[in-house]
Amino acid sequence: MKRVTIYDVAKEAGVSLATVSRVINGLEIVREETRVKVEDAIDKLGYKPNAVAQGLALQKTTTIALLVPEASFGYTGQIINGLIDVAKIYKYNIMLHTMTEGIVDIKDVIDDVIKSRVDGVIIYNDKLMDQELIELNKYQFPIVVIGNRMSNQQISSVFVDIEKAVYELTLQKLQQDKKYRVAVIQDRKNDFTTAQMRSGIQQAYKEMGIEDEGYIEIPQEYRRSYDYFLDNIENLDYNFLIANRDSQAISAMNAAHERGLSIPDDLELVCLIDSKYNSMVRPRLSSFAIPSYDLGAVAMRVLTKMLNEDEVEDKEIELSYLYTPRQSTK
Amino acid sequence: MKRVTIYDVAKEAGVSLATVSRVINGLEIVREETRVKVEDAIDKLGYKPNAVAQGLALQKTTTIALLVPEASFGYTGQIINGLIDVAKIYKYNIMLHTMTEGIVDIKDVIDDVIKSRVDGVIIYNDKLMDQELIELNKYQFPIVVIGNRMSNQQISSVFVDIEKAVYELTLQKLQQDKKYRVAVIQDRKNDFTTAQMRSGIQQAYKEMGIEDEGYIEIPQEYRRSYDYFLDNIENLDYNFLIANRDSQAISAMNAAHERGLSIPDDLELVCLIDSKYNSMVRPRLSSFAIPSYDLGAVAMRVLTKMLNEDEVEDKEIELSYLYTPRQSTK
DNA sequence: TTGAAAGCGCTAACAC
C-alpha cells in the first residue's frame, strides 16, 4: 500500500484537506453529510494520519520520554507498568531510554530526548545529576522525577520517604531489643537511595545514643553482592539487614543459607522494594512494599497535568509505604 | 530558552539554512571556515535539530516500535536489554508498546504504530495473530518477530526451537528410565510457546510408544499457577515437569515444597527461559538457558539490516540453547 | 460550513 496522505483523502472525498483535517480531529463544524463522505474515503483508502507531520504542525508529539537505568527492568518493571497504563488512557506514546553510568552516555541520551521533541519526560534514575536536569530544563521540558524529592517550575516528583522508613524501623528494633544491630546494605546501583537509607539509620542510632555506622558497603572488587556476602556474612557485626531491592536481600539470604546461618533466627532481613522475586523466594522477605506501580502511574498522571494545565498544585507527591512483616524477620 | 531553529543558526552564522543542514549532517562539501562559523552559532544558540521535522522531510524517523505483552518485563527484560544495546549503536530510538489480551487493545496499538511512522517494528508476542501482522504489512513496515519462526518479504524472525528442546529432553528422560513421566506446564500467557512445547513432548512419547498427554493445563479458575499446584501437586501423574518461564517452575517448586515434596527427589523441574529469578532461588532450576539477551540483540541487528537496504540473506534465524542441569533435576 | 494558503523545521535537488 502506497503512502496515502490527507490530500488523497480530500481528493477521493471531493473536499479540501482542511475539511479532512477537521473530520480527523473531530471538530464539530463539519456537516454530517460531508463528514460521512470523508470517513468513507478514509476507510476506502486506509488512511492513517501521519503523527510526525501532526507533531510538526502542532508542536506537540503526544509522546513522552521515559528514562530508566540500563538493565533495571527487574525493579523498574512495575513502575513502567503503572506508567504505561496511565499513558494509554491519555493516548501518550512512550520513548524508552536507558542510561548507563558513564556521563557521556547520559549526555547522549539527553540529547536524543531533546531532539525528539517529546512533550515531557519521566525519569527514574538515582544517578541523574542536576547537570542533566538543568539541560532538560533549558529546553522547557516538563519533567517528573520518580524516587527523589525535588521540584521547581518545570519539575515535579513522586517518591516514598525512604529515610523515614528506615529510621522508623531501625528505631523500633533498637528500642525493642538491645541485641539488635541494624545495618543498611549499599545499593551500588542507587547511590541516592543508599544515602537516604544511611541517613535514616544514623538518625535512629543517634537518637538511641549508640555509636554505629549501620552500613555495609559492598567493595567494588565484588561483582555481585552475593559474592561479598558469601565471604563475609558469618562475620558481620549486624543481625538485622535492610536492603533497597528485594534481590539484594535475597542475595544475602542465599549466602547466609550457604554458610549455615538460618533466617530469621541468626539473621533478619528486610527490603524496601518488592518485586516478583519476593513472591517466589522462601522464606519470603519482610518489606516496606514500596508501591512501584503507583509511583509510575502517579508520575504519568502528574505529567499529563503539567502538560495540560500549567500550574500543578502539589509538585512533590509523597506516596506511602506499608511495612509488611513476613518470614525473614521475627 | 525559546525554540531555536535552523533559520536562527543560519542567520547567526551568516549562511543559508542549507549550509547549516550540511554541517549538521556532516556532509563533506562545506568549507572548514564556514563549518566552524556554523558550529559556533550552533553552540552559542544551543541548537538541537528537530527530529520531528527531520522525520517529515526524510520520511524516516530513526525510531523503531517495540511490542511486548503487558506486564511482561520479568521475562522480556533481558530481550529488551539486548535490543536497546544494539539500537544505541545504530542510533535508533525505541517506542515501547505493550499489548493486552483483548483484540481491541491490540488494534489500537497497531494503529499507534502505523501513525507514528516508525521505520520498523520488533514484536515479541506469542498472542499476535496474523491479522495484525497483515495490517502492519500493508503499511510496509519491516518487522522482526521474536520467538516464532516465520518470514516473508517484510518479516524476519529470531527464535529458539522450543519444540526440539522439549522433544530432546523428554526423549532422553524416557529412554534413561522407565519411571519418568514428563509433562509440560501450560503457559497461559504464551499460547504459541505452549503449543510448541506440547508438540515436542508428544513427539517424544509417540516415538517411545507411550500413550500420554504429557500436559498440565492450569484451569482458568486459578489466578496463579502457584495456587493450582498447591491444590494438585501431590496428585500429579508426572514426576518431571517442564515449564516455559522459570517463574512458573518456581511456583510449582514452592508449592511442592509447601506440600512436603522434595526437589529433585520427589519431583524434577526444568524451565526454558532463565531470568534473574533463577539465580535467586534455591534449589536452582535446570534450564535450557534460552538466550534472551541475544534474541533481542540479534532481532535489532536484523532489523537494521532490513532497514538499510539489501535483501537479508537469512530471514529465519534460529538461536541455540544450552541445556544446563542444576539442582532441580537429578 | 468549507476552502485557500501560510507555516511547522528540515532535506535535497538544482542553480549559481
Next chain:
DNA sequence: GTGTTAGCGCTTTCAA
C-alpha cells in the same frame, strides 16, 4: 562551496 526553493503531511487562521 553555497544559496534557492520545492516539498514532507498536517493544522489553523482568514476569507468566502
